[in-house]
Amino acid sequence: MADLSVDFAGIHSPNPFWLASGPLTNTQYQVMKAFDEGWGGAVWKTVGEPVINVSSRLGAIDYGGRRMMGLNNIELISDRPLDDNLREIAEVKRLYPGNALVVSMMFESVASVWRDMVKRVEDTGADGIELNFGCPHGMSERGMGSIVGQVPEYTETITRYAAQATSLPVIVKLTPNVTDIRPPGRSAVSGGAGALSLINTINSVMGVDLNTWRPLPDVDGQGSHGGYCGPAVKPIALHMLSSLYNDPGIRVPLCGIGGIETWRDAAEFMLLGASVVQVCTAAMHYGFRIIHEMTEGLNDYLTERGLSRVADLVGQAAPRIGGWKDLRLSTSFQVVAHIDPATCIGCNLCVVACDDGAHQCIDRPSHQKAPVVREEDCVGCNLCSLVCPVPGCIAMNPVDKGYIDTWSGHELPAQ
């Protein structure tokens, strides 16, 4: 039995799975139910002002018969009065002292307002605060949310407003709606953040109803950009997470967010630098009960690999993500596809994919069902193995030419 408990920037949690700030952490009822199911922590849905909202609020992309591959939300921060939220937060913390309870906050960029509000949150007994510098919709039009996270100076200034007013750990939640996540991350740390969480949602328009030509989600015929999340955003989150973890200017723990649905997703986030993960869409989709599979699976995974603690995973794969210039060029190393004729079922998906979408190096001998890779022409792009429906049928075999060649070792051509 591995130890799933974690200490994150001074916040203790019985396991590394937290619910992210969102519609599912809006009330005492929800957060208590989630803790009863086994969630280690929760970030209370962003408290702040004003208390307004719209309807409808959510839109989704389905794929291949599965619903909600991606979810978009134009809902604003908590639509409940601040006093109600603070009273319930205090009550939850009193009843569940062993769980991590963090409060997400968003207020106008005035030092005194932040000072007062942070104090009031501190009085609830919550374990930490998370500054919402990430929401891309609504509040950003009023100088809050992602508009803060997109300008490193604002990020630093407002982080400082909050951090100077409290002894609680301050987590800054970053927006992915930037070209480079590192400058706002560094600014948050300079401003006093004890940890960073990412990613918040990605700006998006979900789609158009082909019958009515109205946008989705639809607010009386009108739409707006909203925050995109769910399984589809995971690769974007992994990229930003690893780039922060590998940044020498950032020496605070990271909380990974973005499309996490299974323990496997969580373990990948951890390997790329997350000490704790937050889950939202998956629990909105299937309910809090998914935590059972997540803790069980992560525990078994750690045990099978002989690891005793979650911390043993954190960042272990991050050094393997670096600059393209440091990758071995295919002059010195490549993989070559090989199709196993014994398991090939003859669908020819690799054939058409290679022919139309790659390098025209898969032949179809007339005497057999299985196509054959013309190895001397294969560049090792992986496409055939990715489209093949049979697990293990197409292997990508490494061919090491015995020396190292990278782009770093080449002179850049003269301009």
Added chain:
Amino acid sequence: MSLALTNDTKLPEVVPPLTRREATDEALRCYYCYDAPCITGCPTRIDIPRFIHQIATGDLSQAARTIMDANILGATCARICPTEALCEAQCVRVQDSRAVSIGRLQRVAMDHAMEHGTPALPQLEEGRGRVAVIGAGPAGMSAAAHLARRGYAVEIFEQKEEGGGLDTYGIVSYREPMRVSLFEVETVRKLGVKFHFGRKIDALQDFRTLQEQYDAIVVAIGMGKVPKWGIPGEDLPGVYDALDLVEQTKTRPLSDITLGPHVIVVGAGNTAVDAATCAKRLGASDVSILYRRGEAAMPAYRYEYEFAKQDGVIYRWWTMPIAIEGASRVEAVRCVKTQVRTGDPSDRQSPLDIIPESEFVLPADTIILAIGQEKNAGIGQMIGAATHRGRVVVNESTYETSIKNVYAVGDCLAPFGEAMVVQAVADGKMAAQAIHERLRKTMAPQKGEKHG
């Protein structure tokens, strides 16, 4: 005899339609193979991965278009094709799971077309000319539809009062409701084909007249009569030919057909299964299939055999009737037991011996013969086309007979026991393409002339 469409509801389809959800789930199981093996399993070469992909993305009308472009009788074939032996046998998913239910998916698309209207079909290169088709069964309708799509003036001469041939008159309603076949006749009519019902072409003079009036003639007359069996008592009232019985269930009120409690079906092919399950549905309590060979030699498809057994039909193997007995109508059938003299018992060519002193009598109110149809070379002989072993000889790729511009398609060409609607449809389409190839060269439109 008029058609009895109400029997569709009295003999409801055995295989239920897939729900939209089931159809989507099943369609998503398709890998969308490239140069897909399933297509090679279909004589009409429907682009199966494409229509299944269209179902998966919710484009049912487009799926129907894909099907009907290749096979104008897609609704019939979706129901009665032996898909387990054709497209689905070739499905790659047989190897890692189970075959995609191609037939049932095709039915989803075609049901949609029946309910919401048939999609406009893709344009084909147009030709110009007049073509007569003899017989409005699957082969004739397929040829006619293809030629009509190409702009030819096509007329079909059919001896019966409705089109569809075997689909309308010879397939039990619980496999294919009559409305499905009539929908297809209507579809062909809407493509511009002119039907002449009650017009039998059985005199040489009629045929010569057609030859004078049309640029090409397609002979699609199906199989011949069920042969005389040659045992005593076969003319007694109460002895039915299986296809006649099925036709009665399509053209008369079911209450007019009284078979009695004890029914014996002779033969073990797919038609025998139809006859036996039909008898069950018409109220017979005790239905047996007699076959002079064993289970291993049974010509019916496995799933047909299972269907009969599920209906409570009793199989009596190695049993051969030698006489039908009765004073004024059928009362019993006298049988003997048989065995293979030499050779493989699963080989239908192996010689049989009658076991001495094995005679016995089975009581019967009705005897249904399902022992196959005769070859139909009559018209070929009449018009002087070359025949071989009783069948008209055609060019393998063009379906042209030895008489120029006279083509033959469908069951009248089929080897014994191998007739399939989908092959008839494929024959008709290929003959139509060959006719177009011929006529587009010889009948090129004059410059500036408008046709269509």
